[in-house]
Amino acid sequence: MVKRVRPKKNLGQHFLTDLDIARRIADTVDACPSIPVLEIGPGMGVLTQYLVEKPREVKAVEIDRESVAYLQEHFPKLRDNILGEDFLQMDLTQVFGGRQFVLTGNYPYDISSQIFFKMLDNKDLIPCCTGMIQREVAQRIAAEPGSKTYGILSILIQAWYDVEYLFTVDENVFNPPPKVKSAVIRMTRNATTDLGCDWPLFRRLVKTVFNQRRKMLRVSIRQMFSADHQPSAGFYEQEIMTRRPEQLTIAQFVELTNQIAAVIL
Structure with a gap:
């Protein structure tokens, strides 16, 4: 036994x-x-x-x-x-x-x-x-x-x-x-079948900014871009860039993912 x-x-x-x-x-x-x-x-x-x-x-x-x-x-x-x-x-x-x-x-x-x-x-x-x-x-x-x-x-x-x-x-x-x-x-x-953005890029963005959760997004988000693929100057001037990651909703992360995708994908 x-x-x-x-x-x-x-x-x-x-x-x-x-x-x-x-x-x-x-x-x-x-x-x-x-x-x-x-x-x-x-x-x-x-x-x-x-x-x-x-x-x-x-x-x-x-x-x-x-x-x-x-x-x-x-x-x-x-x-x-x-x-x-x-x-x-x-x-x-x-x-x-x-x-x-x-x-x-x-x-x-x-x-x-x-x-x-x-x-x-x-x-x-x-x-x-x-x-x-x-x-x-x-x-x-x-x-x-x-x-x-x-x-x-x-x-x-x-x-x-x-x-x-x-x-x-x-x-x-x-x-x-x-x-x-x-x-x-x-x-x-939940009822979501399509997040409305590139899921791997969304995950990468979330992990990147939360690894520096005390910094404003305009600092932490720069790691998402390479020297060859840089966003327009206006990208960093958005109001959302003065926030820290824990202040963003899922919908705002989706929107940011799509903005980044337009530059790097």
Whole structure:
């Protein structure tokens, strides 16, 4: 019999021990009914046990071999649907044969941002993403323009998803307790099918200006241009150039992207 899994520091494992919170997290997927669910990092299945009760297909991806063995023993019905892989390396079009699915999990905190960037790369496959992450990251994702936490993640995710900060989770319901509070969020695809600008250039612009978030745009945005491709003098004289990046809406970043594209693309 497989014994209980030891949380591994190198995998950022903090196992949730509060079953009521586990059920509440599992229930966040109900907002996107009738499509399959992929759970990331199930550990010993505290969320999984509630997900498999739902009338839909569930698969779980787990990089930790010890956890995979535990899950196969304790969730025999799920055995063929436990994927012993690294989510960040997976081809998500293959998981449910090209069908859309909900992404959920008690995400490893040190790679949660990478998970959400992969979600963005597969946004047409993932109409809904829910789960638990570090509270600080959840606040950033849900932040609005003008707030100190508004940044790269806020803009790139909110361009395509409506974000709901659902509830905060204390440290004492984990083994071992993390040093930070956690939060549960839900991201649901919005109606945007075309952002109205070049998406790779939009991403580059957002990352460029937020890497110098304390500087006005007229300073940080210069890196977007080469010596051979320079905007007109009037470009830097726009009122928006006196602002800092956290003061801009997504629509304003789209407009700036198109202005830059007219010069460099």
